[in-house]
Amino acid sequence: MIQFSQAHRVESLHLQKTPKRVLSLVPSMTETLFEFDVEPVGRTSFCIEPSAKVGSVPVVGGTKSPSVGKIFALKPDLVIANLEENRKEDIDCLEEHCNVWVSFPCTLNETLQMLCEMTQLSPKETQARLLVQACEKSLQQKGTVGSVVSFAVAIWKNPWMFAGKNTYISNLISSCGGSNVVMQERYPEIDIETLQFRMPDIVFLPSEPYAFDVEDQRQLSDLLQVSKDRIVLIGGEDLTWPGLRLIQARKAIKEIFSRISETI
Incomplete structure (x- = not known):
């Protein structure tokens, strides 16, 4: 028997045998399935990685907006969902007919737990666990910058919204030696005047969920009246996709912190 912790209820999901037909509604977990040598039988249009394999x-x-009919037609043994990325009504509907594992990792420890549980799906479980151990080893390495770097992460504009406490994004960057100036929970709206008052050392502009670009970088630099070097464009997947890519994400963040610490 294998089991998966559920984010939406106390009881875990218990399965008598390893699922062979896994369908993923979560982009980051689709990517992880492939890393663990599991090819899902279905995915969403946002599950774009690994690009060479998902096609x-x-x-x-x-x-x-998943098609329940298409999902049922694929006869999955397990559907992987996320409490925030997927709608409750879709999860409820699927649970009436399928085994559904609902994840919602907000911390790095929760991400490691999720990865450990995912290794149960792998036909090469030993190798999969080695990949998770590499993540654990990465998290034992602290930030390389001597002083704490204050930061903010924009996730939307018009209105401006930022990643606050109790988010994977904030926990990931904080593990590299950062301190989030946004103290509210989840993803609050914050006006530019408030952000300017808190004045982080660095503002990250990820490529998702909002596709920030160089024009947004220039605009925010002008609004905050700071050097454009302190407004950093970064791949959104690295910041928002909990999974094995946390290793490369932490490496990129620490390099950015090292660079910015020389100018603040």
């Missing part, structure tokens, strides 16, 4: 996997709709 052959049937698309069942978006993360917020």
Whole structure:
């Protein structure tokens, strides 16, 4: 028997045998499945990584608009969902007919637990566990910057929204020696005047969920009246996709912190 912790209820999901037909509604977990040598039988249109492999996997709709009919037609043994990325009504509907594992990792420890549970799906479980151990080893390495770097992470504009406490994004960057100036929970709206008052050393502009670009970088630099070097464009997947990519994400963040610490 294998089991998976559920984010939406106390009881875990218990399965008598390892699922062979896994369908993923979560982009980051689709990527991790492939890393663990598991090819899902279905995915969402937002499950775009690994780009060289996902093309052959049937698309069942978006993360917020999956086709229940298409999912049922694929006869999955297990559907992987996320409490925030997928809608409650879709999860409830699927649970009436399928085994559904609902994840919601907000911390790095929760991410490691999720990865450990995912290794149960791998036909090469020993190798999969080695990949998770590499993540654990990465997290034992602290930030390389001597002083703490204050930061903010924009996730939307018009209105401006930022990643606050109790988010994977904030926990990931904090593990590299950062301190989030946004103290509210989840993803609050914050006006530019408030951000300017808190004045972080660095503002990250990830490529998702909002596709920030160089024009946004220039605009925010002007609004905050700071050097453009302190407004950093970064791949959104690294910041927002909990999974094995946390290793490369932490490496990139620490390099940015080292560079910015020379100018602040």
